[in-house]
Amino acid sequence: QDSSATAVPYQGAEYLVSTTVGGQKLNLDFDTGSADLWVFSSSLSTASKQGHNVYTASKSSTYKSLSGYTWSIQYADGSGASGTVGTDTVTIGGTTVKNQAVELATKVSSSFVSDGSDGLVGLSFSNINTVQPVQQKTFFDNAKSSLASPLFAAYLPLNANGAYDFGYLDTTKYSGTPVYAAVSSAGGFWEFPSTSYKVGSTVHSTSSSVTGIADTGTTLILMTDAVVSAYYAQVSGAKNTADGYTFPCSATLPSLSFRIGSTSYATIPGKLLNFQVYSGSTCYGSLQSVGGGSQHIYGDVFFNAYYGIFDASQPRFGFAAI
Ligand SMILES: O=C(CN1CCCCC1)Nc1ccc2c(c1)OCO2
Numbered sequence: 001q002d003s004s005a006t007a008v009p010y011q012g013a014e015y016l017v018s019t020t021v022g023g024q025k026l027n028l029d030f031d032t033g034s035a036d037l038w039v040f041s042s043s044l045s046t047a048s049k050q051g052h053n054v055y056t057a058s059k060s061s062t063y064k065s066l067s068g069y070t071w072s073i074q075y076a077d078g079s080g081a082s083g084t085v086g087t088d089t090v091t092i093g094g095t096t097v098k099n100q101a102v103e104l105a106t107k108v109s110s111s112f113v114s115d116g117s118d119g120l121v122g123l124s125f126s127n128i129n130t131v132q133p134v135q136q137k138t139f140f141d142n143a144k145s146s147l148a149s150p151l152f153a154a155y156l157p158l159n160a161n162g163a164y165d166f167g168y169l170d171t172t173k174y175s176g177t178p179v180y181a182a183v184s185s186a187g188g189f190w191e192f193p194s195t196s197y198k199v200g201s202t203v204h205s206t207s208s209s210v211t212g213i214a215d216t217g218t219t220l221i222l223m224t225d226a227v228v229s230a231y232y233a234q235v236s237g238a239k240n241t242a243d244g245y246t247f248p249c250s251a252t253l254p255s256l257s258f259r260i261g262s263t264s265y266a267t268i269p270g271k272l273l274n275f276q277v278y279s280g281s282t283c284y285g286s287l288q289s290v291g292g293g294s295q296h297i298y299g300d301v302f303f304n305a306y307y308g309i310f311d312a313s314q315p316r317f318g319f320a321a322i
Helices: 139-146 225-232
Strands: 003-010 014-021 024-031 037-040 064-074 080-092 095-108 119-122 151-155 162-166 179-182 191-193 196-199 202-205 211-214 221-223 239-241 244-248 256-259 265-268 274-279 282-285 287-289 295-298 306-311 316-321
Touching (some): 196 225, 225 244
Parallel strands (some): 211 295, 221 287
Antiparallel strands (some): 003 162, 014 024, 037 119, 064 080, 179 316, 191 211, 196 202, 196 256, 256 265, 306 316
């Protein structure tokens, strides 16, 4: 049941996909960096429900409760949610999964209340799903067998409607031939080696253990401190503030390239590296520090330049310029 679902940009921070859960429409954030499908539920406090569509299990004729099952997730940005679990029929684009584990939020952190999404669809590997006592599978894991090819692709152009294609590659959405990197899924992410980068045309290498993950749930590109300091050293007037790196909006930004796997580089043009006005004539960078660790996070800004292919067959991650 190959299909394509439209991804609508929301305040430049995320892309929302209209998803039907038990016949109820919700705008969900597709996150290739996590493995829980969770929704705002009618059991949330009135304050938490403000501004959101919520899922009401009792109104779905196909909902089945998983008695005693719970979930609780903390994201790297400090946000989190938790609640109970059931199964229902979930349809995305034209792809339907019956008996999909649907995690009902009874608690969400404040950033989700002020966010545009009514929940998340986790599209990383199911080994990091948080449901207890029995871990559950992602929508994609459940849908795979019904797809022509066990893959999905993310097309997320800047400030324009994009799409998630399930089961096939839409050649009208990219140019050239996709290049692929082998993925190691042990950590649950679409993760690959990423050990060198370029600021403009200057090549830098990192320690051999550095990896990258393809993460549609993260807005920006988050890389290690070595990379961000090397990059902003080339931007006159750049400052590392408490909120992250800023620079004069008039600055000319070099491109940033990073290796995906052991062969090809992805290049983010300078234009995409100016995320938004921070204040007055000061702008905020699309490249920010990931904090500690040796894992680069390639978020939506990467997908503003590349069609991303999440192929479970090896597994491997592919990309082609859009
Ligand atoms: O937490 C996320 C993405 N997350 C996806 C689900 C919704 C809430 C935001 N990204 C992220 C990933 C690595 C980080 C980080 C943030 O801050 C420092 O390192």
